[in-house]
Amino acid sequence: MKNTVVAIAIMGMGVSFAQAQEVVKIGGVAPLTGNISHLGKDLENGSRMALEEANAQGIEIGGKKVKFEFIGEDDQADPRVGTTVAQRLVDQDVKGIVGHLNSGTSIPASRIYDQAGIPMISPASTNPTFTQQGFAGVFRTIANDIQQGTAIGQFSVEKLGAKKLAIIDDRTAYGQGLADETEKAAKAAGAEVVAREFTSNNATDFNAILTKIRAANPDVIFFGGMDAQGGPMLRQLKQLGISAKFITGDGGCSPEMIRLAGDGINENVYCSMPGVPLAKMPGAAAFLERYKARFNADVQVYSPYAYDAANALVKAMQAAGSTDPAKYTPEIKKLNFPGVTGTVSFDDKGDIRGGAVTVYQFKGGDWSAM
């Protein structure tokens, strides 16, 4: 009996020596439970796929074969849970992070990763503050809200012909930030902001502020917030007989928005999304096919950005010839490679260069890219 145990132990050692490869842990964080869990799972799949492909190619870093191990965590879109799982990943000695999804979780978590010296690349957080905290290892592969707000403001004035703009936001970091940037851009493009109103991210009644807006008679109404408010807001616009054009950011650019708006949505409704539509991404066709084959699911929003983010980590490690975060983080800044979503290269702060924004119009029952 004793002999068998020893024999197995020796066999085990033999196997591990024979492999002689370094295991590199990469953490992935997104909300995997809750009402945006479908987006979180999509994000996680993107990073997982990139690392599996890197393993299949048998990548060598600094002359040694490495094996990437993906550790997925659920932050429940909650800032407190976000920092807890961030600490857990740091304790597990991960070498890099792909995540988080929400700006509200990415920002507090980034401090923990920064203290541990681990780089993080978010494929989804768009709040400008995220990359403005002065952390060397913070990057994102998606356009930020300054870029998005500017695009919305310009689009409203130039394409929708807004002379008088009304702005509503939900007082969250995301909604307020996006509304401020939109206001700035619209004013710069020559529009007048005739009303600036506020609501909250758990409100359902907007009649009072919409009535006030109606009195100001705007051509275009912008809403900075999520689909759960945007949908009912569209219904109430119709009930109050307001026919101004309506535009909102990525928070309202979802199938859910269409469902919740019921008969309140029409071709006067627009929304914007950071990034380009899947069909226009350079590497989309092949990516979609591999994604479908691996996960038997459709790409939602963030998986291509997560795929590029995970690849950015791998490529920076290869360039540095090391998996040590202190050594390879500077290399992330120097990257310039063709990703699925476009060319991946970061500016000094860590924002993606040339982050694109696409505006969609509601047409024939769905969002269609303009």
Place this chain on the structure above:
Amino acid sequence: METLLQQLINGLTIGSVYALVALGYTMVYGILGLINFAHGDLVMVGALSALQTMMFLMGVAPGMSPIAMLTLALLVAMPVCMMLGFTMERLAYRRLRNAPRLAPLITAIGMSFLLQTIAMILWGRSYHTFPQLISTTPLQPIAGVFITPVQIAILITSALIMVALILLVTRTRVGRAMRATAENHKVASLMGVDTNAVIAMTFVVGAALAAVAGVMFASNYGIAHYGMGFMPGLKAFTAAVLGGIGNLGGAMLGGITLGLVESFGAGYIEDLSFGFLNSSYQDIFAFIILGLVLIFRPTGLLGERVSDRA
């Protein structure tokens, strides 16, 4: 002027929903001195069980007329809430009737969480669209004021229900028993009133009103989800305090007043404060009014001076 009138309509609509919910709070408080924080969640259960019924009916009888469907949905939602109200009282609050005041209060908060969590498990976390069986397309505007058939239905239904409730309390035997129990339930029971049954009845009636309020709320906004009862519940509780908790007329007045204050507050706070405050402070406006009323009339608008019960 048309903005003013429109804000009036907005305020009355939301105010009458608050009033219906506030009645449930105030009836229970009047009789037991208990603030039933789970009452707001009955609004949610009412809306979601009506939604479930409508989905079922649309499946089995797609050609059914909208009014019949809405009536059937209400006929399911109301008993569901009534049974729930009865069960809550029987299982949780009755055992604590002689416990220190904090115990039933904490239990009520716990009940609220319990109901929300169960609803979350049953109906999921996402927002549901609520079929708008009464049209939400505005009628021909009168003097620039838009009103929808569903808003008219809400105003009429809640007015009728309030009148019926007042008749129930002031003109019937059950109502007399309720008033007697509220006055002093030991003495009432000595006089032959079955106070347990009366208290259960109060919960049941309040729950039925909450179910109606839930269906009205969801029909007006076209959405329903497991957390939808929280805000109207809180607002209705405020309304009940504003009107004088324990007083039926007060709950109605408080509800309507709160709806109007909110609506006018959001609409005019910026002009009234010369641009210093804006609509993100609309709730502050409501609470300033509440504060002022309570400073000058601690028992609320219609509350009577009550001596402490021994």
